[in-house]
Every structure is written in structure tokens, then in C-alpha cells.
Amino acid sequence: MSAGKFAATPxxxxxxxxxxxxxxxxxxxxxxxxxxxxxxxxxQPGYLGVESVRGQDGFGITVSYWRDEESIRNWKRDAEHxxxxxxxxxxxxxxxxxxxARVERAYAGPxxxxxxxxx
Amino acid sequence: MSAGKFAATPxxxxxxxxxxxxxxxxxxxxxxxxxxxxxxxxxQPGYLGVESVRGQDGFGITVSYWRDEESIRNWKRDAEHxxxxxxxxxxxxxxxxxxxARVERAYAGPxxxxxxxxx
Numbered sequence: 001m002s003a004g005k006f007a008a009t010p011x012x013x014x015x016x017x018x019x020x021x022x023x024x025x026x027x028x029x030x031x032x033x034x035x036x037x038x039x040x041x042x043x044q045p046g047y048l049g050v051e052s053v054r055g056q057d058g059f060g061i062t063v064s065y066w067r068d069e070e071s072i073r074n075w076k077r078d079a080e081h082x083x084x085x086x087x088x089x090x091x092x093x094x095x096x097x098x099x100x101a102r103v104e105r106a107y108a109g110p111x112x113x114x115x116x117x118x119x
Numbered sequence: 120m121s122a123g124k125f126a127a128t129p130x131x132x133x134x135x136x137x138x139x140x141x142x143x144x145x146x147x148x149x150x151x152x153x154x155x156x157x158x159x160x161x162x163q164p165g166y167l168g169v170e171s172v173r174g175q176d177g178f179g180i181t182v183s184y185w186r187d188e189e190s191i192r193n194w195k196r197d198a199e200h201x202x203x204x205x206x207x208x209x210x211x212x213x214x215x216x217x218x219x220a221r222v223e224r225a226y227a228g229p230x231x232x233x234x235x236x237x238x
Contacts, residue, residue: 005178006139006216016220018135018182020125020170051139051216053174059124061172061180063137089229096228097125097170101135101220109215110208 007049007065012103014048015066021088021096023058030092033084040080046071058094065103072100126168126184131222133167134185140207140215142177149211152203159199165190177213184222191219 023030041047046067054060066072075081088096142149160166165186173179185191194200207215 005141006214009216009218012218016135016137016218018137018222020182022124051180053172053178053180055172055174059172061170061182063139063180063182093229095125097128097225098228099128099131099135099222099225101222103137103218103220106216106218109217110212 005051007051007063009048009065009103009106012106014103015069015072016101016103017064017066017072018099018101019062019064019096020098021060021062022094023054023060023092024094025058028091029087033087037081037084040078041075044071044075044078046074069100124170126170126182128167128184128222128225131225133222134188134191135220135222136183136185136191137218137220138181138183138215139217140179140181141213142173142179142211143213144177147210148206152206156200156203159197160194163190163194163197165193188219 038050038052041050041064048065048067050062050064052060052062066075157169157171160169160183167184167186169181169183171179171181185194
């Protein structure tokens with residue numbers, strides 16, 4: 001059950017695109033497009049996985065993981081993705097913040113502090 | 120309304136701690152401690168902000184932002200935070216992934232692609 005929610009990323013370094021957004025109330029085609037974008041992103045070279053959650057108040061965080069910056073740039077250039085972003089800006093999002101970050105270290109749990117070592 | 124959900128981060132570079140977690144069902148003191156940790160983190164030197172959301176299925180993402188790695192290390196050494204992490208591992212989380220990343224570029228929206236430029 002947890003397997004589908006967590007991204008199975010490799011050892012760092014790799015990249016993360018942190019997308020925080022507050023949606024307007026109405027769906028206006030959002031659900032279908034969001035699903036399609038998840039599907040399409042997963043087919044891109046350099047895609048490593050995604051983690052996503054949205055609360056009932058409309059605030060959500062989606063983090064997608066990528067091998068390198070080139071993979072992120074290529075995905076940004078995808079025409080269908082560009083159109084979805086345009087609709088996001090004009091129809092779906094009241095506000096969003098997008099941050100591109102280089103993941104430098106990572107660990108998973110629960111493990112005890114001793115097991116986790118200095119990670 | 121959106122102001123309280125988004126972290127008002129400065130120009131990059133800065134750091135992000137991406138914490139994805141799946142909680143067990145029962146609260147077992149989680150709510151109070153989570154709130155206290157948010158409050159305590161905000162008092163740490165180098166703290167820049169936090170964004171957090173948890174879905175009804177127990178999966179959540181919390182991203183905290185920090186000036187530098189030293190700030191993250193100092194926060195990790197805080198005794199009350201260490202105790203909360205111990206309880207997280209033993210009582211609250213079925214699984215978690217923690218990733219430390221350096222934010223290299225960022226932009227906010229909605230703005231049109233033209234306004235956003237090459238960001």
C-alpha cells in the first residue's frame with residue numbers, strides 16, 4: 001500500500017521539482033489533466049518518480065524526481081505539458097510555487113537513529 | 120488565505136528538507152507534537168518556512184526550507200526534535216522518506232509563460 005505513494009528514487013544526487021499549489025474550487029477539467037500529466041511524465045527520459053498529496057482545503061504538494069536538469073528541461077518542452085501548464089495558470093491555480101532542487105542526501109525509515117547512521 | 124500555506128522563501132540558493140510519510144491510523148500524541156515541532160522549527164536560526172499537507176489516506180508531504188545545511192544540522196541536534204523523531208519512528212510512521220536538497224531556482228504563479236521568462 002505504501003509502495004504506490006513513495007517514489008523509489010536511486011542514490012543521490014538527482015533532482016526534485018517541488019510544486020506547491022492552491023487550487024480554485026471547481027474541477028474544470030483539472031482531474032483528468034492531472035492524471036494524464038502523471039502518466040505522461042512517467043514516460044519521459046530521466047523520470048524517477050513522483051509523490052503527491054492534496055488536502056481538502058485545495059492546497060497540495062507534488063514532488064517529481066528526475067535524473068538531471070536536462071530531463072526537467074525536456075519535460076518542460078513537451079507540448080501537451082505546456083498546454084496543461086497554461087490551463088493551470090489561467091484556470092486551476094489560485095497560486096503556486098515551483099522550486100527546482102538538487103537532492104544531495106536521502107534516507108528512509110522507520111529505522112532507529114543508530115541504524116540510520118550519519119545520513 | 121494562501122499566504123499561510125506557502126513559504127515565503129528568498130531567492131535561491133537555499134535548502135529544502137522534503138519529508139514524505141505514511142502515518143499509522145491512530146493519533147497517539149502525533150497532532151500535538153507535530154504542531155509543537157512546527158512552532159519550534161520556526162524559532163531555529165536559518166529557518167525560512169514550511170509547506171505541509173496530509174491526505175485522508177494518511178500520506179503526507181512536509182517541505183521545510185532552510186538557509187543552509189548548517190541550519191538543518193542544528194535543528195536535527197535539538198533535543199526535543201530528536202525525541203519527536205524517535206517517537207515518529209517507533210509510533211507514528213509506517214514509512215517515510217527524507218531528502219535534503221539544494222534549491223537552485225524557483226518561481227511563483229500564476230503568471231503567463233511570457234511574464235515568467237526563462238525561470
